[in-house]
Amino acid sequence: MSGLRTALLTAVAGQLGRPHGLVGRGVALLLNRGNRQAVAGAVDATEATAGNAVADIGFGGGLGLELLLRRVAPQGTVHGVEIADDMLARARARFDRQIAAGSLVLERGSLTALPLDDKSLDAAITVNTVYFVTDLDAACAELARVLRPGGRAVLGVGDPDAMARLPFTAYGFALRPIAEIVASLRRAGLENVEQRRLNDVAIPHHVLVAR
Template structure:
């Protein structure tokens, strides 16, 4: 493997599972570059104060902050991550919110989340679907934890734009937007397809509502 290929593979691996010293920089970058997309996903949930919500694959933690603000003092937020380093970082950053019970963090893959059926009013997952081997299993699990009539917002970068980024050739699965919508529909949702122009690339928000 060439030096360039090793570098791109390292970048791709960090984006899927930030860790170590490099992961700290990746976390900062994720919060900055994904902020508009994450904020759009939070807004698209439509949740109000007092709701119970989750960010699945929260990475740098920007979504946790936005959801905590959105649901207020009487709401609750769950955060799930596969990266132990990102979990440790979030536990330190949000120690106060964890102490009051407003925020609960746990390690959990998207196909096996430690929550009861219908536990949430809403959930978001942004820029995570590229790393899921089994799309149907992931969508089924995400829908399972959101109550009927609630909202699940899946954010993905435009696959054509993503394909132009050299690191996505290493470990990313860039699925057509229609394929992700179809998987959400098979899991029992209606789906509203929204688009954001440049956060920093064209982004798709799939607002799924379990029927």
């Protein structure tokens, strides 16, 4: 029984890190629903306006793309970066008109290898992704690289103590103290880091706004 439980929890963790297949479609819907407040908080923290160039890195179900498009389109551009091929395909089908209009650009990539030019963004969000990054310093350095002077990097992170109580996080999640993530952002040159907390959600959430 323990072997079956381990296999199940490993599969759940794998789907959350990289949704795929038929199950991944359902995971995408669950991510949009369960992460709505966290993603909306991250988007609001960008303070993006019409005409800005922004990105959602690891966009998963695509909610962040939708909310960012509302803020910057049609004059601005949203870049969606995702490592899961099935989520890319899903977003390309869902946002085909925005892609054709040039308001949305979707590319395969990861936090540690962003397919974006230096100093090309006014803001970037990444929500519930740092758990799956081995080299946090490299990820933060990439965020700093693609931001324009005065730009904002917004990281959404579940409270590590609360996340540790979820059974599947023991299988492939790196649950770092918030202070460790803040320190990594500062080492990347994003020294002005504001810490916000969302408590009125199922899992308490931290929104880190780095300028």
